[in-house]
Amino acid sequence: MTAAGNPIHRSFELAAKRCEDLTPLVYRRLFREHPEAESMFRSEGADLVKGSMLALTIDAILDLAGDRSGHFRMIACELQSHEAYGTPRDLFAAFFGAIAATLRDILDTEWSWETERAWRRLLVEIETIVTQQ
Numbered sequence: 001m002t003a004a005g006n007p008i009h010r011s012f013e014l015a016a017k018r019c020e021d022l023t024p025l026v027y028r029r030l031f032r033e034h035p036e037a038e039s040m041f042r043s044e045g046a047d048l049v050k051g052s053m054l055a056l057t058i059d060a061i062l063d064l065a066g067d068r069s070g071h072f073r074m075i076a077c078e079l080q081s082h083e084a085y086g087t088p089r090d091l092f093a094a095f096f097g098a099i100a101a102t103l104r105d106i107l108d109t110e111w112s113w114e115t116e117r118a119w120r121r122l123l124v125e126i127e128t129i130v131t132q133q
């Protein structure tokens, strides 16, 4: 499927045209909805970790929604390392929801029913990976 025909890929492309950096928006939303997540990040150097965590999560999402060449497997791997960081599984899964909701806000009227459906399906699949791991 081409990027233009893939609603998940397209949603990131459209967001990139409107917003230079998703990082502050995604974490603001995450910490608003899950305040307990904020103190899990170290106080020094957290911005680098947050930016890199988001970038790698987006890589995994694009791969999971696309040709599944391998990056999507990072979700299961990181689930293990996050147990060590003390991140509960439901919070881990909530990060994906925060990304989707941020894109929905940015896209506004360009967030189509097709995009909504594709994201809902993907979030259900991620939830399955996270709970069945």
Ligand code: HEM
Residues within 6 Å of the ligand: 030, 037, 040, 041, 042, 048, 049, 052, 053, 056, 057, 060, 074, 075, 078, 082, 085, 087, 091, 092, 093, 094, 095, 096
């Ligand atoms: C709300 C949910 C999450 C929380 C609270 C969380 C928390 C953390 C924390 C505290 C660290 C840094 C550990 C350190 O200080 O070295 C970290 C790093 C990381 N997280 Fe998460 N995480 C969450 C969700 C995710 C998800 C869903 C993924 C990807 C599927 C992910 C991928 C990563 C990666 C790749 C790193 C290493 C970043 C780097 O240093 O390059 N995280 N996470």
